[in-house]
Amino acid sequence: SVLAGYNGTIFAYGQTGSGKTFTITGGAERYSDRGIIPRTLSYVFEQLQKDSSKIYTTHISYLEIYNECGYDLLDPRHEASSLEDLPRVTILEDPEQNIHLKNLSHHQATTEEEALNLLFLGDTNRMIAETPMNQASTRSHCIFTIHLSSKEPGSAIVRHAKLHLVDLAGSERVGKTGVGGQILTEAKYINLSLHYLEQVIIALSEKHRSHIPYRNSMMTSVLRDSLGGNCMTTMIATLSLEKRNIDESISTCRFAQRVALIKNEAVLNEEIDPRLMIIRLQKEIQELKDELAIVTGEQRTEALTEAELLQLEKLITSFLEDQDPESRLEVGTDMRKIHHCFHHLKKLLNDKKILGNCTVSDESKDPNCQEPLKEEEYQKLRDILKQRDNEISILWEGVRSFP
Numbered sequence: 001s002v003l004a005g006y007n008g009t010i011f012a013y014g015q016t017g018s019g020k021t022f023t024i025t026g027g028a029e030r031y032s033d034r035g036i037i038p039r040t041l042s043y044v045f046e047q048l049q050k051d052s053s054k055i056y057t058t059h060i061s062y063l064e065i066y067n068e069c070g071y072d073l074l075d076p077r078h079e080a081s082s083l084e085d086l087p088r089v090t091i092l093e094d095p096e097q098n099i100h101l102k103n104l105s106h107h108q109a110t111t112e113e114e115a116l117n118l119l120f121l122g123d124t125n126r127m128i129a130e131t132p133m134n135q136a137s138t139r140s141h142c143i144f145t146i147h148l149s150s151k152e153p154g155s156a157i158v159r160h161a162k163l164h165l166v167d168l169a170g171s172e173r174v175g176k177t178g179v180g181g182q183i184l185t186e187a188k189y190i191n192l193s194l195h196y197l198e199q200v201i202i203a204l205s206e207k208h209r210s211h212i213p214y215r216n217s218m219m220t221s222v223l224r225d226s227l228g229g230n231c232m233t234t235m236i237a238t239l240s241l242e243k244r245n246i247d248e249s250i251s252t253c254r255f256a257q258r259v260a261l262i263k264n265e266a267v268l269n270e271e272i273d274p275r276l277m278i279i280r281l282q283k284e285i286q287e288l289k290d291e292l293a294i295v296t297g298e299q300r301t302e303a304l305t306e307a308e309l310l311q312l313e314k315l316i317t318s319f320l321e322d323q324d325p326e327s328r329l330e331v332g333t334d335m336r337k338i339h340h341c342f343h344h345l346k347k348l349l350n351d352k353k354i355l356g357n358c359t360v361s362d363e364s365k366d367p368n369c370q371e372p373l374k375e376e377e378y379q380k381l382r383d384i385l386k387q388r389d390n391e392i393s394i395l396w397e398g399v400r401s402f403p
């Protein structure tokens with residue numbers, strides 16, 4: 001599904017020593033002990049190689065959350081001797097409430113080997129930075145993320161998907177382990193984020209809960225989408241088989257039961273890349289211009305030349321003056337010329353309106369607000385009038401001479 005453009009998360013949850021790291025990263029001794037991350041990388045790159053219909057880009061990030069602080073495990077400087085030497089990652093939230101991780105580096109991996117090297121770099125930084133009090137894996141959450149984007153050649157639609165592979169800190173209930181003092185305080189602090197994770201899971205699994213307390217911890221903020229949003233999420237519950245751990249095992253199963261009630265809605269993460277869209281449209285315009293040049297036999301430029309404009313205006317004038325109702329304005333199929341004709345006609349019409357007799361108070365104004373009479377029409381009317389005058393004078397002479 002991640003290859004198709006959906007977000008995905010696989011997270012391991014269980015008490016310390018139950019096999020979370022073994023499941024997610026794997027054992028170091030045998031190849032067959034490799035965990036979900038190296039197996040996923042193998043699978044992803046195998047699929048990418050097989051699919052030549054799309055262009056894929058893969059980036060890797062690796063985040064460790066310890067005591068509510070984020071650290072970039074892919075710091076390439078190899079200078080970290082403690083966790084504090086690693087770049088600090090902070091959370092930023094945009095107005096759409098999307099979470100962004102400031103300072104978390106993303107590294108491009110073009111092959112499985114490059115991606116595995118990044119995993120090893122992260123794991124090395126993780127080990128180097130282990131705190132003296134306890135094994136880091138027990139006390140921190142690690143999120144290995146594969147960022148995948150894909151697009152079809154020539155298309156401006158890009159699909160982005162993230163796959164989080166998460167190794168959570170041990171989930172033991174500190175209250176029952178019998179520790180006290182300083183260690184208890186620290187253990188409580190370590191487990192606080194798991195407590196918040198549980199609260200988020202409870203809120204999500206209860207219907208009609210409008211507020212989900214994601215913001216209480218960095219881990220729930222980072223995994224917000226994975227827990228109750230746009231993501232296909234799988235939880236792996238790791239259990240200890242020893243009888244003395246039965247309480248922890250039952251509590252892990254209860255947690256898993258709640259998680260199973262949550263329904264996420266994953267959607268395809270598609271977006272249009274405006275840069276690619278512009279390139280595609282420019283290409284399409286050029287292709288259409290070429291096609292047009294073949295059909296019309298002439299190369300189109302952006303605008304009509306002065307001579308072409310003049311020629312068109314002459315055509316319009318003779319079309320308007322032509323008394324033949326059948327006359328036509330022939331400008332061919334060039335849309336630029338057609339548009340120019342319309343513009344010019346509109347301009348003439350507007351000019352005429354301004355000069356027209358409807359706006360001029362004049363003796364010669366036609367009462368019906370029609371066009372002013374032309375000189376020859378006046379002349380014609382004057383001639384008719386003169387003729388009628390003559391006829392009347394003749395008639396009048398006749399009447400007078402009548403006895």
Ligand SMILES: Nc1ncnc2c1ncn2[C@@H]1O[C@H](COP(=O)(O)OP(=O)(O)OP(=O)(O)O)[C@@H](O)[C@H]1O
Nearest residue numbers: 015016017018019020021022023027137138169170
């Ligand atoms: N399925 C397994 N097969 C063989 N060995 C395993 C298996 N699961 C876990 N182990 C071994 O058990 C030990 C503890 O496992 P692991 O470190 O994965 O536990 P964890 O749940 O990640 O603990 P923590 O919470 O401390 O990180 C390791 O030595 C690991 O190699």
